[in-house]
Amino acid sequence: MTLRQALGEAVRRLAAGGVERPRLEAEVLLGWACSLTRPRLLARLEEELAPAAAGRFWQAIDRRAAGYPLQYLTGHQEFMSLDFKVTPAVLIPRQDTEVVVEAVLERLDPCESYTIADCGTGSGAIALSLAHYLPRARVYATDISPAALTVAQENARKLGLAARVTLLQGDFLAPLRGLKLDALVANPPYIPTAALPGLPADVRSEPRLALDGGPDGLDAYRFLLPGAAGLLRPGGLLALEIGSDQGQAVKDLARAVGAYRNEQVLPDYAGRDRCFLAYRREE
Numbered sequence: 484m485t486l487r488q489a490l491g492e493a494v495r496r497l498a499a500g501g502v503e504r505p506r507l508e509a510e511v512l513l514g515w516a517c518s519l520t521r522p523r524l525l526a527r528l529e530e531e532l533a534p535a536a537a538g539r540f541w542q543a544i545d546r547r548a549a550g551y552p553l554q555y556l557t558g559h560q561e562f563m564s565l566d567f568k569v570t571p572a573v574l575i576p577r578q579d580t581e582v583v584v585e586a587v588l589e590r591l592d593p594c595e596s597y598t599i600a601d602c603g604t605g606s607g608a609i610a611l612s613l614a615h616y617l618p619r620a621r622v623y624a625t626d627i628s629p630a631a632l633t634v635a636q637e638n639a640r641k642l643g644l645a646a647r648v649t650l651l652q653g654d655f656l657a658p659l660r661g662l663k664l665d666a667l668v669a670n671p672p673y674i675p676t677a678a679l680p681g682l683p684a685d686v687r688s689e690p691r692l693a694l695d696g697g698p699d700g701l702d703a704y705r706f707l708l709p710g711a712a713g714l715l716r717p718g719g720l721l722a723l724e725i726g727s728d729q730g731q732a733v734k735d736l737a738r739a740v741g742a743y744r745n746e747q748v749l750p751d752y753a754g755r756d757r758c759f760l761a762y763r764r765e766e
């Protein structure tokens with residue numbers, strides 16, 4: 484079978500499985516199975532599919548058609564123009580989260596030596612992007628999952644950022660005790676528990692620990708908002724990813740803490756609530 488014929492059959496299987504962009508994903512998985520970039524693959528479509536690559540390819544196609552995430556099959560996801568390793572131990576970094584990272588970068592000066600924390604770091608997407616684009620910053624990243632931290636550590640090493648990013652295992656803010664932060668960023672779990680079974684199959688393959696935000700999805704904010712106030716220096720920036728309908732609720736929770744000013748909610752590319760920002764009030 485040629486690569487062109489394999490692609491045709493893969494597109495058919497992926498489309499039957501409800502994959503939205505079957506041609507693109509078939510090309511990505513065939514390139515991955517053959518260890519070829521997409522442009523090289525597309526230049527060799529009349530060549531035969533080698534038996535070893537065929538085994539990997541058809542197994543991946545069938546798993547993808549059954550709803551398993553593409554990024555767990557290839558082991559990669561791009562975020563903030565950086566390449567991140569991903570495994571089923573971590574949430575696949577989302578474009579929505581880039582809104583949060585961009586909002587932070589717009590408010591900080593790349594020439595300054597900030598101390599920054601990312602709580603619930605997963606693959607390290609937020610922490611490592613901030614460290615990359617703020618080359619003088621010192622970044623602390625926490626996660627309760629040791630398996631996630633192993634992935635984040637590998638990403639830190641691959642991106643050449645391990646010397647400025649410290650990974651700490653523990654409950655969101657607990658490992659940060661004693662630090663005075665210029666910025667604290669988090670993308671905590673925020674899906675209401677009852678909504679989890681209704682999520683698409685690929686999202687349900689991601690760690691429950693990364694998704695489950697408790698009965699109303701707000702458990703982590705009830706904990707992070709008062710706790711962060713004790714770690715941020717006066718004038719320090721708090722940036723939290725939030726669910727698409729959680730803007731007002733998170734603003735109300737922040738105002739109830741009484742330690743913040745300039746609370747605002749920024750939208751994502753689709754115009755939905757995505758990022759909560761506030762500054763630690765000066766005493």
Ligand SMILES: C[S@@+](CC[C@H](N)C(=O)[O-])C[C@H]1O[C@@H](n2cnc3c(N)ncnc32)[C@H](O)[C@@H]1O
Binds near residue numbers: 608
């Ligand atoms: C929504 S994911 C975000 C991952 C990553 N920051 C990103 O944006 O792609 C939430 C992360 O919080 C971690 N987490 C959940 N509960 C936690 C807790 N109590 N303390 C620390 N981390 C926690 C999960 O393991 C997961 O990695």
